[in-house]
Amino acid sequence: MHWNQTKLKGWGRTCRAVCQVCRPERTEDVAKYLEQVGKNGIIARGLGHSYGDQAINDDGAVMVFRRMDRIRSFNEETGELVCEPGLTLRAVTELFSGRGFTAPITTGSGYHTLGAAVASDMFGSNAHKKGTISKFVNWIDVTLASGETVRADTQNNPDLFSATKGGMGLTGFISLISLTLPKRPAPNLKIRKERCPDLDTLMERLADGRKADICYAWIDTLAKGNAIGRGILTTATFTDEAAKPPLFRMPGIKLPFYLPNFIVNTFSSTLINDIFYRFFASPAEKVLPYEQFIYPKDMFLGWEKTRGRRGFYQFRFSFSEAEGPQAVRRILTEVSRTRAGSFMATLMPLKEESSADMSFPMKGYCLSLDFTRRRGIEEFLIHLETIASEHRGRISLQNDALLEPRNLQRMYKRLDDFKKTLATYDPHKKFDSSFARRLGLKGEPK
Ligand SMILES: Cc1cc2nc3c(=O)[nH]c(=O)nc-3n(C[C@H](O)[C@H](O)[C@H](O)COP(=O)(O)OP(=O)(O)OC[C@H]3O[C@@H](n4cnc5c(N)ncnc54)[C@H](O)[C@@H]3O)c2cc1C
Missing domain, CATH: 3.30.465.10 (Uridine Diphospho-n-acetylenolpyruvylglucosamine Reductase; domain 3)
Structure with a gap:
């Protein structure tokens, strides 16, 4: 059994911790490593692509499951x-x-x-x-x-x-x-992009987009006034129509360094958003092989480096159908008014709650916003958290790094059932993480 002391971080690079790390090769190893765990407990980790402190355990142990992939x-x-x-x-x-x-x-x-x-x-x-x-x-x-x-x-x-x-x-x-x-259902996808000049149009088109197999919208969070909520809706539907072979295949781009702070600012983002909005929504339909369309973020290896060295937060909200339009407008207006500049913002429709105790989705909408870390941003994001909770929204736990226990209780109605199950199956709190301690999931918050 082999342990390494390693500095681990969340994908947003706002949460870091020194942890004792083990990497089991097979199922039998898991129980053997568990026997050796000390008082600060242990948490599982896959690739560490959750944004905050979910897969780290300050001063405790972490089990990385990447090698168990049979x-x-x-x-x-x-x-x-x-x-x-x-x-x-x-x-x-x-x-x-x-x-x-x-x-x-x-x-x-x-x-x-x-x-x-x-x-x-x-x-x-x-x-x-x-x-x-x-x-x-x-x-x-x-x-x-x-x-x-x-x-x-x-x-x-x-x-x-x-x-x-x-x-x-x-x-x-x-x-x-x-x-x-x-x-x-079919080998290819028919893809359609549509420019929507304001939030009302975007919401209306998003409702129609629910008929497609895939549907999401990119939002320009720096747009002002009547243009707040302008964006590009992308829909894709499975089709047997033949895909045109691409003229050339974009190679995967590996970003070798973090973008410097003077590039990652509100002025440059406004310019980039404007160019993106005007020129990246060709109205013509395109047929692409399924495999070529999915995982767009994997084209950039080191995607997180586009957010600068300071790290970033991702805020992901879900809202019901009734509250969604108003809540999304309020949040986008706050982001535009303060020029907080979210680099990446997407909106998508959601079908239903899931069967999980801590289900994040609800029948309605999901809004995701990325913010570069800078002075004052944490206070602003806690303000957005309060707006979300006023609209009975939820914050996604896998993306979060800032949620406060009182809002967790308000947002997740089955939290007490969840905590009861944790106490039944893990009475001595062996499974623990920086995330669990922040939110008081295994006792008083720390
Ligand atoms: C570029 C990018 C795109 C993303 N897109 C999406 C998206 O489209 N939809 C979405 O829902 N999320 C998305 N995410 C969020 C993220 O990927 C998820 O949170 C995912 O869980 C991370 O996978 P991972 O293997 O890196 O897990 P980690 O970050 O290592 O772990 C995530 C959580 O799973 C737990 N865990 C891991 N393995 C086990 C195990 N064997 N047993 C029990 N618990 C375990 C960990 O303890 C931790 O709490 C995205 C993230 C990035 C960086």
């Missing part, structure tokens, strides 16, 4: 895949799309492990049709604090099942997953 079985008839938690969504797409299946969720990047995808109850730009990954999970094997591994599904340990999906690794370690891959 496929145990695949059923060509039903699409049932049984695999270890370190397999990535991207690998699932690469291995199974040629056989007529897709990963259940179309996320911006494919570099997320399946264990983390289940523990974060991830969803993508097909969420208005397919919901979150939870819906596709048949069962999971969870290694508990005692070292015992138990199966959890809707019949066996159902409380553990609903707490582990979206439970951010705090119930135990997911050591095996069975999920059903959906059949791909």
